[in-house]
Amino acid sequence: MKRIDFRSDTVTQPTAAMRRAIADAEVGDDVYGEDPTVLRLEAQVAERLGLEAAVFVPSGTQANQLAIGAHCRQGDEVLTEAGSHILHYEGGAVPALWGVQPQPLPGERGLLSPEDVRAAVREDNIHNPRTRLLSLENTHNRGGGSVWPVARFRSVVEAARKAGLAVHLDGARLFNAGVALGVPVSAWASLTDSTAVCFSKGLGAPVGSALAGRADVIREARRLRKRLGGGMRQAGILAAAALHALEHHVDRLADDHANARRLAVGLAEVPGVKVDASRVETNMVFAEFSRPALEALSLLERHGVLTNPAGAPRTLRFVTHLDVSAADIDEALGRIRRAVS
Ligand SMILES: Cc1ncc(COP(=O)(O)O)c(CN[C@H](C(=O)O)[C@H](C)O)c1O
Numbered sequence: 001m002k003r004i005d006f007r008s009d010t011v012t013q014p015t016a017a018m019r020r021a022i023a024d025a026e027v028g029d030d031v032y033g034e035d036p037t038v039l040r041l042e043a044q045v046a047e048r049l050g051l052e053a054a055v056f057v058p059s060g061t062q063a064n065q066l067a068i069g070a071h072c073r074q075g076d077e078v079l080t081e082a083g084s085h086i087l088h089y090e091g092g093a094v095p096a097l098w099g100v101q102p103q104p105l106p107g108e109r110g111l112l113s114p115e116d117v118r119a120a121v122r123e124d125n126i127h128n129p130r131t132r133l134l135s136l137e138n139t140h141n142r143g144g145g146s147v148w149p150v151a152r153f154r155s156v157v158e159a160a161r162k163a164g165l166a167v168h169l170d171g172a173r174l175f176n177a178g179v180a181l182g183v184p185v186s187a188w189a190s191l192t193d194s195t196a197v198c199f200s201k202g203l204g205a206p207v208g209s210a211l212a213g214r215a216d217v218i219r220e221a222r223r224l225r226k227r228l229g230g231g232m233r234q235a236g237i238l239a240a241a242a243l244h245a246l247e248h249h250v251d252r253l254a255d256d257h258a259n260a261r262r263l264a265v266g267l268a269e270v271p272g273v274k275v276d277a278s279r280v281e282t283n284m285v286f287a288e289f290s291r292p293a294l295e296a297l298s299l300l301e302r303h304g305v306l307t308n309p310a311g312a313p314r315t316l317r318f319v320t321h322l323d324v325s326a327a328d329i330d331e332a333l334g335r336i337r338r339a340v341s
Pocket residue numbers: 007008009010058059060061062064085089137139140141170172173198200209
C-alpha cells in the first residue's frame with residue numbers, strides 16, 4: 001500500500017527538474033566565498049526579504065541558532081512564544097550552545113501581543129538576566145500553521161524595539177504565510193534584525209535554509225556557522241535546488257493550503273474526529289481523535305497514513321506538501337474513516 005505521508009513538509013523529494021538544476025549547478029569553494037550559486041542564492045534571499053545580507057545554512061535549526069548566537073551574549077534572555085520551535089525541537093540549543101535563557105510567553109495560536117512583550121522585558125537590575133532578543137515564528141508550527149497578521153506583527157516588533165530588543169523571525173514557513181495573505185515575505189522580514197527561511201520544507205528542496213538580516217548580524221552568523229562546522233564547500237549543488245524552489249515552488253504552496261482545507265473538511269465529517277476547518281490557514285491540520293495521540297497515530301499508520309503528534313494529548317498534526325495530491329487526500333480520508341470505524 002502506498003504510504004500517504006503527512007508527518008511533515010520536510011519529507012518532500014526533489015522533483016526531476018530540481019535534480020537537473022542540482023546536476024547542472026556551477027560550484028566553487030563557499031568557505032572562500034567562491035561558490036557562484038550560493039552567492040546568487042544569498043543575494044536573492046536578502047533582496048526578497050528586504051534585508052541587507054544572507055548566509056546559506058544546512059538547516060532551519062542552524063539558522064535560528066546562529067541568529068541567537070549573533071544577537072545574544074551569555075546570561076542574556078530571549079523572549080519567545082511558549083510553543084516555539086526554538087524551545088521544543090532544537091535540542092535545548094539556546095542554553096546549551098549560547099548560555100542564553102529562553103523566556104516562554106503564552107500566546108494564542110503562537111501569536112503574541114505588544115503587551116505580552118512589554119510585560120516580559122526585565123528592568124536593568126543586577127539581579128536580572130538581560131532581555132536581549134524577541135524571537136517570533138511565522139507561520140507558527142505548534143500554533144497550527146498560523147499566520148501573523150502584518151499589522152499585529154509590526155506592533156509587536158515596535159514594542160520590542162522600544163524596549164531595546166533585537167528581533168529574530170523563525171520564518172521556516174514564511175513563504176506559506178506570504179502565499180496565504182498574498183503579500184511578499186518582506187512584509188514581515190524587513191521589520192526584523194534577522195529572519196530564517198527554509199527551502200527544505202514546503203518549497204521542496206532536499207536540504208537548506210538561509211539566515212538573512214542586518215549585515216553585521218550575518219557577518220557574525222557566518223563566523224559562528226564556521227565555528228559549528230557549518231562551512232560548506234561546493235554547496236552550489238544544494239543552493240541550486242533552493243534557487244529552483246524559489247523560482248518554481250512558491251506560488252504552488254496555495255495547492256498545499258487548498259489540500260489542507262480539503263483534508264480538514266473531510267476529517268470533520270469522520271465520526272470521533274474533531275477538526276475546526278476554519279482555523280486551517282496554511283498547510284497544517286490539527287485533528288483531535290477519541291483516543292490518545294500515539295494510539296491514533298499507530299492506528300492510522302497501519303492504514304498507510306503517516307502523521308505526527310501535535311503537542312496535545314489526543315491531537316495529531318497533518319502537514320500537506322508537494323508530494324501529497326488532492327487524490328491522496330481523498331484516499332487518506334477513506335483510509336481514516338475505515339481505520340476509526
Ligand atoms: C517553525 C520551524 N522552525 C525551524 C524548524 C527547523 O528546521 P530544520 O532544522 O528541520 O531544517 C522547523 C522544522 N520543524 C519540523 C517539522 O515541523 O516537522 C520538526 C518539528 O523539527 C520548524 O517547523
